Every structure is written in C-alpha cells, then in structure tokens.
Amino acid sequence: MLPSLYEYLLYLGDNTLILGHRNSEWCGHGPALELDIALTNISLDLIGQARLYYQYAASETAWQSEDTIAYLRDAHQFRNLLLVEQPNGDWAHTILRQFLFSSFQHHLYNYLRESSDPTIAAISNKSYKEVAYHLRWSSEWVIRMGDGTQESHQRMLTALEDLWMFTGEFFLPAPYEDQLPTGIQPLPAPLMQGFWMDRIKEVFSAAGLPVPASPGFQSGGKTGRHTEYLGYVLAEMQFLQRAYPGSNW
Amino acid sequence: MKLLEGIPDPEVPVLNIIDLGIVRDVRVYPTPEVESNFVFHTDRNGLGVTVIITPTYVGCPAVDMIKATIQMTLTSAGYYPVEVRTTLFPAWTTEWLSEEARGKLEAFGIAPPNPVSSVCHLEPFQREEAVSCPRCRSCHTEMISPFGSTACKAMYRCLDCQEPFDYFKCH
Numbered sequence: 106m107l108p109s110l111y112e113y114l115l116y117l118g119d120n121t122l123i124l125g126h127r128n129s130e131w132c133g134h135g136p137a138l139e140l141d142i143a144l145t146n147i148s149l150d151l152i153g154q155a156r157l158y159y160q161y162a163a164s165e166t167a168w169q170s171e172d173t174i175a176y177l178r179d180a181h182q183f184r185n186l187l188l189v190e191q192p193n194g195d196w197a198h199t200i201l202r203q204f205l206f207s208s209f210q211h212h213l214y215n216y217l218r219e220s221s222d223p224t225i226a227a228i229s230n231k232s233y234k235e236v237a238y239h240l241r242w243s244s245e246w247v248i249r250m251g252d253g254t255q256e257s258h259q260r261m262l263t264a265l266e267d268l269w270m271f272t273g274e275f276f277l278p279a280p281y282e283d284q285l286p287t288g289i290q291p292l293p294a295p296l297m298q299g300f301w302m303d304r305i306k307e308v309f310s311a312a313g314l315p316v317p318a319s320p321g322f323q324s325g326g327k328t329g330r331h332t333e334y335l336g337y338v339l340a341e342m343q344f345l346q347r348a349y350p351g352s353n354w
Numbered sequence: 355m356k357l358l359e360g361i362p363d364p365e366v367p368v369l370n371i372i373d374l375g376i377v378r379d380v381r382v383y384p385t386p387e388v389e390s391n392f393v394f395h396t397d398r399n400g401l402g403v404t405v406i407i408t409p410t411y412v413g414c415p416a417v418d419m420i421k422a423t424i425q426m427t428l429t430s431a432g433y434y435p436v437e438v439r440t441t442l443f444p445a446w447t448t449e450w451l452s453e454e455a456r457g458k459l460e461a462f463g464i465a466p467p468n469p470v471s472s473v474c475h476l477e478p479f480q481r482e483e484a485v486s487c488p489r490c491r492s493c494h495t496e497m498i499s500p501f502g503s504t505a506c507k508a509m510y511r512c513l514d515c516q517e518p519f520d521y522f523k524c525h
C-alpha cells in the first residue's frame with residue numbers, strides 16, 4: 106500500500122474514532138434520555154467508520170489489525186483534525202463541534218463516493234446516509250441553541266469562539282494528501298471550503314449566529330502535532346490494551 | 355438457505371437474516387475428502403460454503419455476532435470450510451427488507467420503513483414522513499428522536515393512542 110494512502114486512511118479513521126470517543130463520554134450524562142441516545146448512536150456510527158478504514162489500512166500487513174492501529178499508536182502518530190479532540194465542554198460545545206465536523210464530512214464523503222479507490226468509495230457511500238442524520242440533527246441543535254434564550258445564545262457564541270479556530274485545518278492539505286494518486290480524493294480539500302461555507306452560513310443565519318470573518322488558523326493535527334487533549338483521550342481509550350496486551354472480550 | 359433462516363437478527367429478533375436482506379450470496383461447493391484428525395469433523399457433509407453478507411449500519415455491533423452465528427450454524431450442519439465474508443457494495447438499504455419482514459416488524463410493534471425510501475434530508479426541522487402507528491394504525495404520529503434504541507430505529511409517538519413506538523427508519 107502506498108504510504109500516502111495509508112496515512113490518508115489513518116486521517117479518515119482517526120477523525121471518526123476520536124470524535125466517536127468524545128461523544129461516547131456523554132453516555133449516561135446526556136441532558137435528556139433522547140439526546141444521550143442520539144449522541145451514543147452517532148458515536149457508534151463514527152467508530153464503525155473508523156473500524157472500516159483501519160481494517161483497510163491494516164489489510165496488507167500481517168502484523169497489523171484494526172486494534173493495533175487504534176490502541177497501539179501514540180499521539181504524534183494520530184492524524185485526526187484538532188477539532189475532534191477538543192473537550193466536550195457544555196452542550197453548546199459538543200453540538201457545535203459535531204456540526205462543524207459533520208458539515209465538512211458530509212461534503213468529503215459525497216466526493217469520496219466517487220473515489221478511484223473502490224474500498225474508500227464503498228465505505229464513504231455506505232456512511233454517507235448516516236452522516237446526513239448527524240448533520241441534520243446537529244444543525245437543528247445549533248439553530249435551537251443560537252435562536253433560543255439569551256443564555257443558550259451566549260453559550261453558542263462562547264463555543265464558536267473556542268472552536269472556530271480549528272476549522273481552517275479541514276482545508277489545508279497534509280503532505281500525504283498532496284501525494285495521493287489523482288482520483289483517490291476526487292476534489293482536493295481546499296476546493297471543498299466554499300461548499301462547506303454555504304452550509305455554515307445557512308445554519309448560522311437561521312440560528313442568529315455571526316459567521317466569523319477570520320479563517321480558522323490552528324492546524325497540525327493532520328500531521329501529528331496535537332493539542333494536549335489528545336493524550337488524555339488516548340490514555341483513557343488505550344489503557345486496557347496497554348496494560349493487558351491482546352486482552353479480549 | 356433454510357439454515358440461515360433460523361438465524362435471528364440479534365437486535366430485532368423477530369427478523370431473521372434473510373428477512374433483513376443482508377445475505378447477498380451463498381456459494382456451496384463440493385470439497386474433496388480431507389483427512390482430519392479432529393473427531394468433530396466426522397460428520398462433515400462434503401460441502402464447503404462461502405456466505406457473503408453486507409452490514410446494515412457500519413457501526414452495527416450485531417454484524418460480528420451474526421458472522422459468528424452463521425459460522426457456528428453451518429459448521430455444526432457439516433459444512434467445511436465455512437467462510438463468512440462481508441461486502442460493502444452495493445450498500446444495504448431498507449428497500450431490501452422482504453415483504454414478510456415488514457409484516458413481522460409491524461406485528462412486533464415496530465413500524466416498518468416506508469416503502470418509498472425517503473432518507474434523511476438536510477433541511478432542518480422539515481416535516482417528518484408520515485409513519486403509521488403499529489398499534490392503532492393512525493398516521494397522526496410524531497417523531498421524538500431520529501435516533502433510537504439501535505442504529506436502525508427512530509423513536510416516534512402516536513398522538514391518538516398515545517403510545518411511543520419504534521420506527522425502522524429508511525436507510
């Protein structure tokens with residue numbers, strides 16, 4: 106497998122694994138039963154996607170598996186966007202993080218469905234409908250909170266201030282993206298920004314939220330330079346496999 | 355096929371895996387007598403089988419369990435080797451649910467997916483598709499949440515008989 110393809114698969118899988126893990130931290134703590142269930146369902150979808158990308162990434166080496174990829178790498182080997190590792194914060198932070206990511210992922214998968222790599226195309230096609238549910242659900246919550254009470258509106262503004270800076274990274278191609286053979290990622294990341302922005306503007310305008318003028322400037326996750334938060338996520342997620350290697354259900 | 359019909363979906367046990375439409379192909383082929391030291395295998399039927407299934411939802415934890423059950427069921431029926439493979443393409447859709455399956459779901463109290471699949475539109479707060487209550491058949495129902503007890507279901511409530519129910523959502 107080409108090294109660039111391998112890294113790209115890690116990027117796709119790490120995004121969904123880490124966000125899936127973050128959302129799963131809400132399990133049992135959701136503000137209402139339905140919302141707890143919604144977030145855990147979304148987690149399940151995201152972790153399922155990660156498994157498929159990891160299985161594919163591991164498929165050509167005998168010593169690797171989806172589990173070694175998920176549990177036996179350190180923070181600098183993870184390729185996920187900085188956004189997805191950010192802490193859950195309050196409900197506003199969690200749903201804004203989901204919305205910013207899902208609106209990007211929805212476009213990304215839409216194009217990856219046409220990938221020249223048949224496995225990536227099949228995984229993206231399969232996941233595309235699920236992502237539509239995530240996107241609509243999180244859009245509705247952004248609108249409810251933004252257009253809700255003064256308190257909820259204020260919380261959304263705070264979340265926006267904390268998270269917006271991580272969105273520019275979506276569209277900054279990592280070296281491995283540039284090295285991918287043409288056709289694997291049919292639309293290069295920078296060209297997706299306009300489509301993504303259309304959705305952001307539409308939902309933010311319904312929510313009465315301002316679209317920040319400055320582009321998000323924080324990046325590094327895609328090449329393994331993470332915020333301090335990823336280490337804590339991994340410590341919790343990987344503990345069992347590190348302490349008891351190979352343990353099984 | 356008969357054997358596979360005996361394998362239930364672990365999450366919606368009234369449906370078997372054939373009803374669900376996840377079994378895409380079954381290939382049975384004769385195998386030459388293979389000598390084996392295992393006593394267990396004396397009751398082999400001389401046939402090998404490859405079953406190809408496709409997952410409903412990518413995160414559906416039932417898939418691994420279904421694979422293991424197929425493996426066990428066919429092995430104990432004498433097939434060897436038994437191989438269960440998954441394929442993602444073409445992607446599963448609720449349109450593959452058999453007619454029989456829809457009836458079984460309804461009898462079980464789960465509203466079957468609407469025959470014309472209307473998968474999630476992105477428009478926020480759009481009116482939901484009409485789903486009829488599996489108890490009283492009223493179409494006067496509303497969605498409580500697009501996410502339910504398992505990946506394949508949404509939560510609804512009937513505004514006539516007041517009962518909440520699961521809807522096997524279009525996918």
Ligand SMILES: [Zn+2]
Pocket residue numbers: 487488489490491492512513514515516517
């Ligand atoms: Zn009713």
